Amino acid sequence: MTRRIVRTGFQLAVLTTVAFVLVFFLDNRYRVLPQSVHNHLPLHHEGLVITDLTIQTCSTLNPLSKCMLDQKKWHRVEKDLYLGTGWVSKAYVHIKRKREEELTNQDKVVVDVRTGKLDPAMGEKAQASEKWESRPAGVWIKRSLQRHASDSKKAVTAVDILFGADAVEPRPGWELVRNGALHLDAGKESKHPRLSVRRGSPAKLEKPVPKIRKDGRFKIMQISDLHLSTGLGLCRDPEPKGANGGHCDADPRTLEFVERVLDEEKPDLVVLSGDQVNGGTAPDVQSALFKIIGPLAERKIPYAAIFGNHDDESTLSRHAQMGLYESLPYSLSEAGSNTIDGVGNYFVEIQAHNNKHSALTLYFLDTHSYSPDEAHYRGYDWLKPNQINWFKTTAESLKDAHSHYALKHLNMAFIHIPLPEYGDPLNERLGNWTEPITAPLFNTHFKDALVEYDVKTVSCGHDHVNDYCALSKENATGEPEIWMCYAGGSGFGGYGGYNNYHRRLRVFEIDTNQARISTWKRLEYGDIGTRLDEQIVVDSGRVIPLSNEN
Missing domain, CATH: 2.100.10 (Vitelline Membrane Outer Layer Protein I, subunit A)
Known part of the structure; x- marks a missing residue:
């Protein structure tokens, strides 16, 4: 009897130890413990x-x-x-x-x-x-x-x-x-x-509430593929090669470009659309990530972030990084529901200037990293059915609230990895298609869900030297459905060596008085003061082809 009690006690002790280790391992990657527990875990205890x-x-x-x-x-x-x-x-x-x-x-x-x-x-x-x-x-x-x-x-x-x-x-x-x-x-x-x-005590941060400006406009700057490192970073494929005597520190040059355009465009919101961190050269992710947050916080610009395939290749998981984003000033970023795939599936409402009704809804989704089934679908991962169901359910639930807005409500979406439909050769297109698109080979038809729920534009990153906007049309009628845009790569820590490619970023301007969305790109070098490939993609709430621009 005594031997059985000892054996049972020993087995329980081993089981408890294994469970404890397993829970904390899972929590480190997937944050399975409740937030009340996390409040006791951080390094920086209050008091x-x-x-x-x-x-x-x-x-x-x-x-x-x-x-x-x-x-x-x-x-x-x-x-x-x-x-x-x-x-x-x-x-x-x-x-x-x-x-x-x-x-x-x-x-x-x-x-x-x-x-x-x-x-x-x-x-x-x-x-x-x-x-x-x-x-x-x-x-x-x-x-x-x-x-x-x-x-x-x-x-x-x-x-x-x-x-x-x-x-x-x-x-x-x-x-x-x-x-x-x-x-x-x-x-x-x-x-x-x-x-x-x-x-002193930790600062109490209030999440900003973005609003349409008094003139009815709202400007979004999309910054993609910064590829920031721990330390200065090494430039890849800098153009022009002889600039600054041939000397190029990746992150200082990248951030000098971003800060210049921030000051010139004065955006109301910045979207960080993935690969902010270059995993292989960022052994301390926090130091790399903070380098883009600093200029935004200094200028008091709200921002929303999603992840690319390189962000979590170093020491911090997506959950841990999103926890950082959520704790930083001016951040609108959210981890989103833990019941669906990915980290960072959420939406942001932009309020009308003179009331709290939503004038513009921005959807953000995690496009994951690499294919989970390389034998059949080589390359990159795809949006999962439960993410698409979340989007549909969310968009449906917001319909009634948006109907109270006096003007035409607009919807946009941001992802990192492009959708397969970006590569349709029949699409009307403006901008550079310089490299083959690296969309997932398995198509879960998220584009169709976006069209069904009246999203007018979707914009991605990932393919650094593609910077076009492509118009998808309905197969039977040829009616315009949705504009699918690339931001273009902005960081010198990532590749860019095709066709003398200059780093760039994309700007969207929403005019709620006209229910219009315009977009253009800004260059790091060359015609730095011009709006490259400026176009109107939505007018009077309708997706329009290039030939219909005013």
């Missing part, structure tokens, strides 16, 4: 202040070397400062933290952090209770014995690491520590790890 900070380096060749300090006292920030390039070395930031209500008068609170050489004058000006203390890797911290420091905006409450000389910190309340990267061992490849700190 805690940092009381100390250090860098711990370890070597796999030294059995006495430890990468983890005493876990009862220290918390490790789970980012190797070498990002896996240190061969036998790893280094981690460790912090001590304590709840504010548990602080005593003897506890020191970190109120400032610096890296690099410290200005002697700073030490002279410091109060006796706030002297600078040296830590490894060129880190200096200032700690205060004053109890009230933890209640003020001075106290450091969270620490993170971003990478790259071009790192950007778009999160409210956060700032990159001055003087640049941490000083790791000489001779090893540096990923320019930079400390970022937050003071």
